[in-house]
Amino acid sequence: MRIDLVLLCLAYVLSQFFRAFLAVLTQVLETDVGATPADLAFASGLWFLVFAAMQIPVGAALDRVGPRRTSALLLLIGGGGGSALFAMATTPLHITVAMGLIGVGCAPVLMASYFIFARMYPPARFATLAALMLGVGSVGNLIAAYPTAWAAETIGWRATLWVLAAISASIAVGLWALVQDPPKANGTEKGSVLDLLKIPALWLLFPLMFVNYMPAAGIRGLWIGPYLSDVFTLTTSEIGQATLVMGVAMILGTFCYGPADRIFGTRKWVIICGSVVGAVALCGLAIFTDTSALRSVLLMSVVGFCGAAFPVLIAHARSFFPAHLTGRGVTLMNLFGIGGVGVMQFGSGKIHAAIAPTDSLLAYQTLFGLMAGLILLGALIYCFSEDRMD
Template identity: 85%
Template structure:
């Protein structure tokens, strides 16, 4: 593993951390800043939507300027600056603005590594390399779980965020110094996202790309905390342990998906099978919402494991991209994947706020049921896609 890829992976650890750590800080942010679950859902959704919106300019920047400048500058300004702003937050609005800025900082790091993989390594290895980067980077999920709860209780959440701001700045400097930009694509071909949208095969992938990451990211990144607190009265430390279990499941799932397409000689059916199993986990959460905390954590772990088809879906789409539009292509798919999570976080916050005052249990049942239905619908449309291997 090259040094530049190792630093990009470390930057992605931060990205995974920032999208998931709010779940652990639910109680302390409510006490110190007055941020309710709906406020945190809004802030989390803003992170995902800003992250998604940035994929279009990030894709253009990767193709034009390369991953070095794109990743280093955005991580320094957005990641470091956003974490510092979060550390000084005194209202829910400050948290939302900080999360949006952090979304800007995190937006290029995974796609920069995918860009390097797509332009430097054999196409048949893209899914494995993409899953490896995603899996190793997902250790940020673990840091955002119990260790964050411990840090918040030991040195305070503000000091924790200041440390993260410093780490973000240090990594950005390392990216500037070490990232190697791939050689430009051969020829003078030019294009835009509009050229990608003219490829019919991609339109059968977009719906599942839009919904496949919603359940794992939405539950792990936010709702696991309020759910386990409201329904089972778990403490911050216990919620940290639960998120740790789900985070491990998501990492294991990513590594399991990585080589599966080459072993089974199919991408389409690997993705369909995994998403159907994830939908079953969501249905279980809907039907047995308050039966047992352990059962709920296990079912959420199934959702996390099966919701890791993200890199294989991008590899499937990658097989349809022209080489000179690689940066725009991978970021377009990421826009759908992360944008779907952002929209769902906004919607889930409103859904929870509307139902929870009269029936907290029904609010979570509605949330899990909606997620199950969306995944099943996306998988149904995806069934008509062309299965393509490199």
């Protein structure tokens, strides 16, 4: 793999880390800054929504100026600056603003690599390469689990964030120096996201793209911490171990989904089967919410494994994109995928805050049941899509 793709992968490790590390710091942030689970849900949701909103300008920038400048500048300002602001936070508002800024910094890194794959590699290999990048980058999920809990207890969460600020800035400098922009598409065609929205086939993919990553990212990125703490009284260290298990499951799911379309000769039914299994696991969490911590962790791991269809869904959509709109196309799909998580984080925080004061158990049952219903609805609409292979 080229050195610039290795650096983009490292940047994506940071992106995966930042979307998931709040779950491990739930207790210390409540103690030190007064941030409640609802505050952290809002901050996490803002990260996802800012990340999603940035996909439109990022897509245009990838097509016009290329991945080098787009990824390097945003990661330096957003990733490095946001981490530094988080390290100095004294109120929940500071955390919220910092998470929004970090969302800006993380927005281009995965799509920059997908843009390079789409422009410089055979179309039939896109899903496998995209899954490889996603899977290796998901190591950030693991670092955001037990190692982060250990770092927070050893050197403190503020020092940990300062280290992350330095790492983000260093990788950004490396991206500026080493990323190679692919040649621009042949021809003089011009277009915008509006042209992509005129493609009827994509509208049957958007709903599942919106909800597919929602349960895995929402639970792993936030709710696994408060849930295991409130229902089973697990410690920060134990929650870190649980998130580590779920993070490994998400990585394994990514690697399994990647080549599955070529193995089975279908993208559509691979995604549908995974979605149904994930919905069944969510129903299990809603029914057996307080019976066993081990069972709950295993069910959440199944949700994480099955929620890793992201690269195959993008590969399916990419088969409908005109070449000159590749950057806008992959970022449009990412907008739906990440935007869905942001909407759920905002909504789930309000649902939890409304129900938990009177019945904490019912609050989590409601969240898991809602996620299951949304996945099944998205999969039902997706059943009518055109199954297309490259």
